[in-house]
Amino acid sequence: MELLEKISEYLKKHELKMATAESCTAGLIVSELASIPGSGQSIDCGLAVYSPEAKNRYLAVSFDTIESCGLTSEATSREMALGALDNNDANVAVANTGIAGPEPHDGIPVGTVCFAWAFRHNQKTYLMTETQRFSGDRNQVRLAAAHYALELIPKYHGEVLAGNAPSVDEA
Structure with missing residues (x-):
């Protein structure tokens, strides 16, 4: 719970409003954050988008x-984050897509999750992506991925504020 409280406080302190675009976590990122009282002022929306069509x-x-x-x-996670940022009233978007299990898919191991964090700051858009692999069963992977996505918001937002993050035009 301490992690979620820290993230909620960080979002409020920096006046960040978040949108999520979640595939393998299916809304768990926004749900986990919403479990903290007062976090609603920092949430614009959470989208669970599994299919390519969605x-x-x-x-x-x-x-x-x-x-x-x-x-x-x-x-794909990059385009998801940019779409979430552009189509909502948010200045931070977190996206993920991956294989939570129970079986590998297209040769990609269970636990593989691709993330993207997009920020709008001073009329520019910044974007960072990375891939991680988590262990455990399906729901353990989903929860670990949701917490990881939230945990990195302050790190990447700090890079934006320090001028060390690539803007979308530079990425």
Whole structure:
């Protein structure tokens, strides 16, 4: 609970309003944050988008990206985060797509999750992506991924504030 309280306080302190675009966590990122009283002022929305069609419809993820890079890819998570940032009243968006289990898919091991964090600051958009692998059963992977996504918001937002994060035009 301490992690979630710290993240909620960080979002409030920095006047960040979050949107999530979640595939393998299916809304768990926003749900975990919402478990903290008062966190609602920092949440705009949480989208659970599993299918390629939903990713395209709600977030403008390109079918070409999905086909060429795969559903579980940093390229797909990048487009998900940018779509969530652009289509909502948020200045931070967190996205993920991955394989929670129970079986590997397209040669990608269970526990593989691709993340993206997008920030709008001083009329510029910044974006960071990474891939992690978590162990455990399906729900353990989902919870670990949700907490990881939240945990890195202060780190990446700090890089934006320090001028050390790439803007989308530079990424």
